[in-house]
Amino acid sequence: MTRAMRQxxxxxxCVLAVLLLATASGCGAKTTAPSSSAAATATANVTAAPPxxxxxxVAATWGSPAAMGTSNLFPNSVSCPTTTFCxxxxxxxxxxxxIGSSWSSPxxxxxxxxxxxxxxxxxxxxxxxxxxxxxxxIYDGSHWSSPITIAPNRYLQxxxxxxxxxxxAVDVADDAITFDGTAWSLRSITPDGDLKxxxxxxTTFCxxxxxxxxxxxxxxxxxxxxxxxxxxxIGNEMSSISCPSSSFCAxxxxxxxxxxxxxxxxxxxxxxxxxxxxxxxxxxxxxSASFCxxxxxxxxxxxxxxxxxxxxxxxxxxAMDTASxxxxxxxxxxxxxxxxxxxxxxxx
Numbered sequence: 254m255t256r257a258m259r260q261x262x263x264x265x266x267c268v269l270a271v272l273l274l275a276t277a278s279g280c281g282a283k284t285t286a287p288s289s290s291a292a293a294t295a296t297a298n299v300t301a302a303p304p305x306x307x308x309x310x311v312a313a314t315w316g317s318p319a320a321m322g323t324s325n326l327f328p329n330s331v332s333c334p335t336t337t338f339c340x341x342x343x344x345x346x347x348x349x350x351x352i353g354s355s356w357s358s359p360x361x362x363x364x365x366x367x368x369x370x371x372x373x374x375x376x377x378x379x380x381x382x383x384x385x386x387x388x389x390x391i392y393d394g395s396h397w398s399s400p401i402t403i404a405p406n407r408y409l410q411x412x413x414x415x416x417x418x419x420x421x422a423v424d425v426a427d428d429a430i431t432f433d434g435t436a437w438s439l440r441s442i443t444p445d446g447d448l449k450x451x452x453x454x455x456t457t458f459c460x461x462x463x464x465x466x467x468x469x470x471x472x473x474x475x476x477x478x479x480x481x482x483x484x485x486x487i488g489n490e491m492s493s494i495s496c497p498s499s500s501f502c503a504x505x506x507x508x509x510x511x512x513x514x515x516x517x518x519x520x521x522x523x524x525x526x527x528x529x530x531x532x533x534x535x536x537x538x539x540x541s542a543s544f545c546x547x548x549x550x551x552x553x554x555x556x557x558x559x560x561x562x563x564x565x566x567x568x569x570x571x572a573m574d575t576a577s578x579x580x581x582x583x584x585x586x587x588x589x590x591x592x593x594x595x596x597x598x599x600x601x
Contacts, residue, residue, distance in 0.1 A: 313557055313586075313598050315569045321356040321593040323349045328589040330371045330382075331577045336585040336599075338377040340392065341577075342369035344591070348382065348397070351587070356595070362390055362397040371411045379417040381432065383409040389422065389437070403437040404430050413453040421459050421471070423448040429461060429469075429476065442469050442476040450494050458499040460514070462491040468504070468519070482519040485510050493536045493547075501542035503558065505534035511547065511563075523563070536578050544583040546598070550575040555588065569596045 321328075326343040333339035339351035346363030349356045363369060367384045374380035378394030387407045388400040403409075407424035414420035418434030427446040430439045442448075443463065453459035457473030466483030469476050483491055485508050496502035500516030510522040511534060535550035543560030553570030555578070556563050569575070572592050580586035586598040 313600060315555065315567065315596055315598045318570055318572070318590075318594045318596050321349060321589070321595050323347075323356060323359040323593045326359045326593045327591050328576050328593060329369060329591070331579045331587055331589045332372045332374040332380065333579040333581045333585070333587055334374040334376050335581055338374070339579065339587055340372050340374055340380050340382075341589055342372040342382045343593075344368045346384075348372070348392075349593075351595075360397075363388070363400055367400070370409055373412045373414040373420065375414040375416050375420075379414065381412050381414050381420050381422075383412045383422055385409060387424075389432075401437075403432075404428055404439055410448060411450040413451050413459065415453050415456055419453070419456045421451055421453050421461075423451045423461050429459075429471070440476070443467070443479055445479070449491055452494045452496040452502065454496045454498050454502075458496070460494055460496055460502055460504075462494050462504055464490045466491060466506070468494075482512055483510065483522060485522055492534060495537050495539040495545065497539045497541055501539065503537050503539050503545050503547070505537045505547050507533035507535070509533040509549070511537070513558075515542075536576070538578045538580040538586065540580045540583045544580070546578050546580050546586050546588075548575045548578050548588055550590075553590070570594065 325345060326347050326349055327345050328341045328343045331339055331341045337353050340348055342348045346366040346369055347359040347361050349359050363384060367386050369382050370385050372380055372382040380392035381389055383389045385408050387402050387404045387409060389403045390400045391398045404424050407426055409422055409424050412420055412422040420432040422430045427441045427443045428439050429442050430437050447464035449462050449464055451459055451461040459471040461469045466481055467479035468482045469479055483506050487508050491504055491506045494502060494504040502514040505511045510524045512522050513520045534547050537547040539545040545558035546555055548555050551573055553568055553573035553575055554566035555569050556566050570590050572590050574590040574592055575588055576591050578588040584600040588596040
C-alpha cells in the first residue's frame with residue numbers, strides 16, 4: 254500500500270478535490286510578518302461550505318509522465334527552490350537531485366534505509382531532509398551531512414526552511430523543532446499532538462496544521478493557541494499547507510476540502526471538484542496568492558488556483574500514486590509519484 258493510500262485509509266468517506274497552491278514549503282518567500290493581533294486572527298474559526306466545482310479548465314500545460322531513472326527511490330517529497338533545481342527524497346532513505354533537465358542517480362543519504370519523510374530547500378545550496386525516526390540531514394550544495402537526532406523518540410512529519418539559518422520541523426506528537434543555523438531546539442506547541450505539516454514564509458511567520466483541523470501560527474517569538482480552520486463534518490484530517498507569504502496560505506485535507514488565508518482570516522472550506530469516496534487532497538504548493546497547485550494522490554489529478562477560483566481536475570499521473578508537488582514559480586511545478594515518475598508543468 255502506498256504512502257498516499259495509507260494516509261487516505263484513515264479518513265473514511267473521503268471526498269475528491271484538487272486544490273491548487275504553489276510554492277513548496279521549502280521555497281520560503283521572505284516577507285514581512287503580520288502583527289501579533291493579525292497572527293491571532295489568522296486562525297479564526299470557519300464553517301464548511303458545500304462542495305463546489307468550477308467550470309474553469311486547467312490553463313497550465315503539464316508534460317507527460319517521465320521516469321526519473323531512479324526506480325528504487327520511492328519518492329515521498331520534492332522541494333524546488335528554483336525552476337532549475339529540485340531535490341526529491343524517498344522511503345528507502347535516498348535522494349535524487351534535478352539540475353536543469355534531468356534527475357541524478359539516487360544517493361543513499363540515510364544509514365539502514367531509514368525512510369525520509371520530507372525535504373525543504375531554501376536554495377540550491379541549502380536543504381534539510383527529515384526522517385520518520387527523529388533525524389535530520391543537511392545539504393550544503395555538494396554533500397549531505399551525517400544524520401543527527403533532533404527530536405528524540407519522535408516521528409518527524411514535515412520541515413520548512415526559509416534560509417540556511419532558519420528551518421522549522423514538526424512531529425506527530427506536539428512539537429515544533431527550530432533550526433537556527435547551528436543547532437535544533439524543541440518546543441511543545443499543542444497538548445493534543447498529531448501535527449501534520451508546516452510552512453514558513455519568513456523567520457517571523459510559520460503556520461502548522463494538525464489532524465484535527467487546527468492551525469497554529471508562529472510570529473518569530475511564540476506560537477498561537479490552536480484555532481479551528483477545518484470543521485468538515487465528514488472528516489477534517491488536514492494533510493498539507495503552503496504559505497508563499499505572510500498574507501497568503503492554502504491548506505488542504507484528506508476529505509478533499511481546502512481553505513485559504515488572506516493575511517487576516519481563513520476562508521470557509523470549499524471542495525473545488527466533484528466528490529469521491531476514496532480520494533482526497535494530499536499535497537499543495539503555492540508560488541503566490543494567485544497561483545497554487547494541489548494534488549489528489551490516489552486519483553493522479555491536479556487542480557489549479559488562480560487567486561479566485563479552482564480549476565476542474567486534470568489527470569497528470571496514470572499510475573495514480575502522486576506523492577508530492579512543488580511550485581517555485583507560476584511557470585514551473587514538479588509533481589512526483591512513488592514509482593519515481595515526474596510530471597512537470599512548464600510555461601514559456
